[in-house]
Amino acid sequence: MSGAGAPNAEERIDGSGLNVVVVAGSWHETISEGLIAGAKRTLDASGATHTLVRVPGSFELPVVSKAALEAGADAVVALGVIIRGGTPHFEYVSAAATDGLTRVAIDTGKPVGFGVLTLDDEAQGLDRAGFEDSKEDKGAEAAHAALATAVALRSLRA
Numbered sequence: 001m002s003g004a005g006a007p008n009a010e011e012r013i014d015g016s017g018l019n020v021v022v023v024a025g026s027w028h029e030t031i032s033e034g035l036i037a038g039a040k041r042t043l044d045a046s047g048a049t050h051t052l053v054r055v056p057g058s059f060e061l062p063v064v065s066k067a068a069l070e071a072g073a074d075a076v077v078a079l080g081v082i083i084r085g086g087t088p089h090f091e092y093v094s095a096a097a098t099d100g101l102t103r104v105a106i107d108t109g110k111p112v113g114f115g116v117l118t119l120d121d122e123a124q125g126l127d128r129a130g131f132e133d134s135k136e137d138k139g140a141e142a143a144h145a146a147l148a149t150a151v152a153l154r155s156l157r158a
Contacts, residue, residue, distance in 0.1 A: 013147040015046030018075065018154075020146060021068035022050055025057045025080035028122070034129030035079040035115055038139030043077075046147050058082050058116055059093050062100025069108040074154075075146040076104075077113040079139055084120050094118045111149035115142030 022039050024032055036052065043050040055064050058080030065076040078101050084090040097116050105112040115138050119125045130137030 011144075013046050013144065013151055015043065015048030015147045015151070018046070018048040018147065018150050019073050020048050020050040020075045020077060020143070020150075021065075021073040022052045022077045022079065022143075023061055023064050023068060024052065024054055024078075025061060026054055027057050028081035028083065028125060031081045031117065031122070031125035031129045032079065034126075034131050034134070035081070035117070035139030035142075038130035038137040038141075039077045039079060039113075039115065039143040040139075042140045042143035042147070046143075048074075048147060057093070058097040061097050061116065062104050065101060065112055066104045066108065069104065069110045069112075073110070075111040075113065075150040077115060077139075077143045077146045079115040079142060081117050081125055082119065083122060083125065084118075090118070109153075111146045111153065113142035113144075113146030113149075115139050 024036050061078045061080055065078050068076050082094050101112050117125050127134050128136045128138045130139050
């Protein structure tokens, strides 16, 4: 885990007038709650309005994200936690979530902040979940990316 070269997710973005939906999987609750808290902090600081929708897992993120964007959201922050196990399930779910969320962004023309952690173990997730002793805050980073992209798209369409 590097984090080196990452954009400054602490930089405040003016999200006034933006409606953002945070779509979060329910697996690995402690890590998931940390990701959600980081995303909410960033969205609150931006002035964007936001709501939280929970889904069973990362596989369900694309379909609910697409529905949120089609219902009028300006952006989605998709948060999930996938931890490698002893079967190929990890690869299938990771690929489905990644490919699906990419397709949602392209098909809708709206941003999807990608906050799906693909991990070897729980410790890696705790290090990325934005807790006081975490090294990174991937929920905040995903929200920042969604906001920055929504602002860029808004300026292009103005």
